[in-house]
Amino acid sequence: MKLYYAPGTCALACWIALEWAGADYEAVRADYASEEYKRINPLAAVPALDIGGKRTMTQAAAILQYIADSHPESRLGSNEGLENAFELNETMSFLASDLHPAFWPFFMPYRYTTDESEAALKAVKESAYARIDRAMLHLENLLAAGGGYVYQGRRSIADAYAFVMVRWTENLPKSWREYPEIAKFMERMTADQAVQYVMQAQKA
Ligand SMILES: N[C@@H](CCC(=O)N[C@@H](CS)C(=O)NCC(=O)O)C(=O)O
Structure with missing residues (x-):
């Protein structure tokens, strides 16, 4: 494939x-x-x-x-049982439809305004910070609940998905380093051979 x-x-x-x-x-x-x-x-x-x-x-x-x-x-998928499957599905939906779109105005501000001025684009970019922070704080709580993993205390597809998006905060005024659980998660992920x-x- x-x-x-x-x-x-x-x-x-x-x-x-x-x-x-x-x-x-x-x-x-x-x-x-x-x-x-x-x-x-x-x-x-x-x-x-x-x-x-x-x-x-x-x-x-x-x-x-x-x-x-x-x-x-x-x-890499969910644990047995309907509620466990729901929890992974819920987490993946959060990553796809809350965390990911929060970055769009930051990366592509010109899609979110018809005003092409530098000031307008800067304002759109900056408007993304609050939504990114909100989603990052939710991820922080998921990691605290999951003992350092995004889903139920073990490695899953949700870890891979969260990792690549968390990296996007690297050059933001508030980067992933300022979220203690996320910082630990990033340390573990960057030490992973497949990730490297x-x-x-x-x-x-
Ligand atoms: N809903 C799609 C969104 C995928 C997406 O936005 N991918 C980005 C890269 S992270 C992309 O290819 N963007 C190109 C563009 O927006 O022009 C998904 O979850 O796979």
Whole structure:
């Protein structure tokens, strides 16, 4: 299977999960704005996963779940039971629909205003900080409850997903270093061999 990614993006979460799962895959660098890539994902975004099916899979959270489900021995998915499955689903939804979008005005302020002036773009960027902080504080609480893991005290797809987005706070006025639980989580994740491999390989 082929994972389409771009450096620094949320697609790296899928790459880390593929490594953790011991999957047989190829990582393909994509130019997400290109016409060629739009034929792979009409939404012009990474990640996309091609498993040789009728169409390419898209949406990071869904792809991560697929990786976990297709490699059950790697125990990257939820624990047994309806409520446990709900909790992972809830956490993945939080990451995909609260944490991730909180960054959009920061990275792409021009999409959130019709005023093209520098001052307007700066204001939009700065408006992102409060939503990012709100989501980071929620993640901080999840990690405290999970003993340093995002989901139920053990490694899961949620760790990979949270890790790549937390990195985006690096150059913000309030970076991940200012959240004690997240800082410990980042220390553990950056020491992980698969994470180190992916973070190096994505630069190539
Ligand atoms: N809803 C999609 C969003 C994916 C997404 O926004 N990916 C970013 C990288 S983190 C991207 O490709 N952005 C390109 C763009 O917005 O032009 C998902 O969760 O997979």
